[in-house]
Amino acid sequence: MDWKFICKIDEISENRFTIFELNKISIGIIVYQNIARAYLNICPHAGAAICEGIINDYKISTKVHHTELISEDSLILCPWHGYEFKIETGEAIVKDCKNLVVIRLKNENGNLFVYI
Secondary structure (H helix, E strand, O other): OEEEEEEHHHOOOEEOOOEEOOOEEEEEEEEOOOEEEEEEOOOOOOOOOHHHHEEEEOEEEEEEEEEOOOOOOEEOOOHHHOOEEEEEOOOOOOOOOOOOEEEEEHHHHHHEEEEE
16 A cells, blocks of 8 residues: 545635545545545445535434434535445444544645555
């Protein structure tokens, strides 16, 4: 594993994922609250392209026939089955689902590098 250049910071939208393919790995990068974050673009539940989901600012998690306020964090909503993950950490809201894979990211003078 090594640090690989992926893009310039100004290529990334605020509050919206930009998806890159690097070494046959799909990576979603987002700038959220002025911090760039990178995730493996795979939902651990069923393999969906998680970074094609929406950012959920209403801060709730839904379960079958039940809705409860369980998070003060904005969430990434999976486009297939609606699983939710904290945008700041990739942590799954529903405890029977694995967390998103966070990819290490660094910014050097406006150049973003991922550790893969």
